[in-house]
Structure formats: C-alpha cells, structure tokens
Amino acid sequence: MKKRIAIFASGSGSNAQKILEYFKDHSSAEVSIILSNNPDAYVLQRADNFEIPTHIFDRDEFYHSDNILNLLTDLQIDLIVLAGFLWLIPKNLIEAFPNRIINIHPALLPSYGGKGMYGNHVHQAVLEAKEPESGITIHYVNEKFDEGKIIYQARYRIEPDDTIELIQFKGQQLEHLHYPKVIENIIKELNTSSQQTQ
Numbered sequence: 312m313k314k315r316i317a318i319f320a321s322g323s324g325s326n327a328q329k330i331l332e333y334f335k336d337h338s339s340a341e342v343s344i345i346l347s348n349n350p351d352a353y354v355l356q357r358a359d360n361f362e363i364p365t366h367i368f369d370r371d372e373f374y375h376s377d378n379i380l381n382l383l384t385d386l387q388i389d390l391i392v393l394a395g396f397l398w399l400i401p402k403n404l405i406e407a408f409p410n411r412i413i414n415i416h417p418a419l420l421p422s423y424g425g426k427g428m429y430g431n432h433v434h435q436a437v438l439e440a441k442e443p444e445s446g447i448t449i450h451y452v453n454e455k456f457d458e459g460k461i462i463y464q465a466r467y468r469i470e471p472d473d474t475i476e477l478i479q480f481k482g483q484q485l486e487h488l489h490y491p492k493v494i495e496n497i498i499k500e501l502n503t504s505s506q507q508t509q
Contacts, residue, residue: 314389314498315343319396324354326394326415326486331361333491340498343386348373348398374401383407389501392494393452397429400452412452413497415490417482419464420448424457434475434482444468445478447485449493463493 316334320327327345334340345358346366358365372378380403383391391404393414400412416424418433423445428436437445446466451459465488467481 313337314340314501315387316340316390316392316494316498317383317386317388318342318345318354318392318394320345320347320352320354320394321349321397322352322354322395324352324357324394325483326490327354328357329487330392330394330491330494331357331363333495335361337495339502340390340495343388344382346379348396354394370398373398377403380404380407390494390497391452394490395429399454399456402454405452405454410451411501413462413494414450414452414457414459415486416448416450416457417445417479417486418448419444419446419466420450420457420461424448426456428457431475431479434478437469437478438473438475442469445482447482447489449490462497463489465489 318327318330331342334342342363344364344366345354346368347354348368350367355365366382368379389411391408391412393412405412417430418424418437423433423436444466446464448461449463450461453459465485467485469478
C-alpha cells in the first residue's frame, strides 16, 4: 500500500514539481493531492500536468472549519509536505498529523526564520548580514513559524559578489536535490513504524 502525500503550496511550486517527478512511478509513495490558498498559483498548473487533483481554499475554510482536515482524512493522507506555503498551519491539522507535516526553509534555521521570512526576504537578510554561507532547512512543522524540529540541513558558500538571484539559485538547487530524498526517508520510517504496529 503506497503512502499518500499531500502538498501545500502558495506560488510557482518548483519544489512541488520536483516532488511530483520524483514520486511519479515510485514504489512506496504517491502524491495524492495539491492544495493551495492562491487560485492563481502556478503550482495548480503543475498539478494538472501530472493529473493530480487540487483543492483551493481561503482563510476562512482553513482556519475556521474542519473541511481541510476532513478532506485529508478521507484521502487517507500519510504525510503533509509544505512547498512554498506561506500560512501558519492550524492546530487541528498539527494534532491530526503529529510529526507528519514537514516544511522546507531557504536558510539555516534557527537563523532567518519566523513570520515574514520567506523567499527573497530571507536572502536579502542573509546578504545584508554579510553571512559567509547560507543553506536550506527541512523541518517538522509545529504551531509557530519555522520552529519545529530540524530534520536535515544543507549549506552553500556565499561569495562576496553574489546577488540575491544567485543565492536564490544556489538554495533552490539544494532544495530540489534534497527535499524529495528526505521525504522518501520519512516515508520509509512511516512504513517501518506501521509494520511494527500491525
């Protein structure tokens, strides 16, 4: 029985694309749905290209109803993957999916995390601080932005003449390389633990 992944994304969805490609014919996991809070997000087109169902929701549905929780439960989702999703995850989802919601952040947490720290906001802050390196962090999600337990980090050097575009590119290369593999490892752990409880 394949483990079922739900991806939440707010924008273009380049990480979602890599995850879709990675798990397209995978033996132990599949992407079952992509959810977005943005009806114009390009990630919805990417889902369509892979014939993956989508669900668009607004703030009211997300924070003041159990619709999303019920949808994920009905689909028997095993793992929630955030891929450029900008809203805080509500308590009902965190309680229903303990240690089964993960996120990727474009910096080395705990530095440069928190509300408003996403995308180029992060890269700008890293550049202004004249950091010698940056990287990516994959972590479990809790009720606060970017404060869940760290699963994996990868680093890259920042050269003195690097631009925001260049460090964004370096970071995305690492994200695309590592995020699907980390998801795969978590799926393996989920499979092991479900076998032990049977």
